[in-house]
Amino acid sequence: MTGTLRKPADLVAAGLIPAERQAELDEVARRFSVAVTPAMAALIDPNDPADPIATQFIPDARELDTAPEEMADPIGDHAFEPVKGIVHRYPDRVLLKPLHVCPIYCRFCFRREDVGPAGATLTNAELDAAIAYIRSRPEIWEVIVTGGDPFLLSARRLKTIMAALESIPHVAVIRFHTRIPVVAPERVGPALVKALFSEKAVYVVVHANHPRELTPAMKVAVQRIGKAGIPLLSQSVLLKGVNDTPVVLEALLRGLVAMRVKPYYLHHGDLARGTAHLRTGLAEGREVMRALRGRLSGIAQPIYVLDLPGGHGKVPVGPCYARESGEGWSIEDPQGNTHRYPPKE
């Protein structure tokens, strides 16, 4: 197995893109980071121009086009950074970003202007300052460790972070957001799992977008985490040509639940620069969610959310089945029929 592919020339050599596309993709790569792990390269069918794995990770010349509504900081994180590496938007929880490096670079990433192999990694002093901020704010109940991908950290670094959070009495929950169990499952070994051990509640949220990502190796990785007593959740991004049909999304969500991973969020695509070709409309997302209601187990249903531009937070934007009408309510059932429901006296 070769290593991670880090530039268009590597993608050409691996047979994943034709040589004539290299020049334009070199231009994309100067603008946005590129990396494709061996696990994901192995899933790509180079003969399929619409391959859903390639769509997520292989750069595309359309990334050089910026739509007028697109932004460098699409969800307004930068306005909520009291100290480096912390985003504090909601009172009870913060993001802690120890590094801005990923094993793979998703073409639709909302942090695509911040992440990369040269992306910022907190120094010891900066990490201490971030921890000191969390310690000084008793309202912080949960710390969400993200990045970059926090599972790229050494087990030793993770243990340092865990021990620091462990020592803060008001922190009850430590949540990790990662793509590593999917894109580099071989990294989820005993040392990493051991580093996650805590007396506090630890959750791991895995990012997966297409059923083909749910490989046997990924299953082994999530089982290792699950066996350590850590509940697993998933997040997915709704992506045009990848998972924007009920059939594909249903297969993804069923596959996750069957691996004991509870679907948490389905994110509407953020307005990151150069990602218009990967976004759907909100109406299409609601239609897909509506199709899943009634035919897919309730525990497999994610919440469809939009992270509002400007830093106003995440809000559910899925279909709504109840509306007030006359005296009482009109409620739609999963088949699309409406029913009267009485008002409360």
Ligand SMILES: *Cc1c(COP(=O)(O)O)cnc(C)c1O
């Ligand atoms: C997404 C996000 C969270 C976590 O939100 P949940 O709804 O709890 O998953 C927390 N802080 C920031 C800044 C976020 O963007």
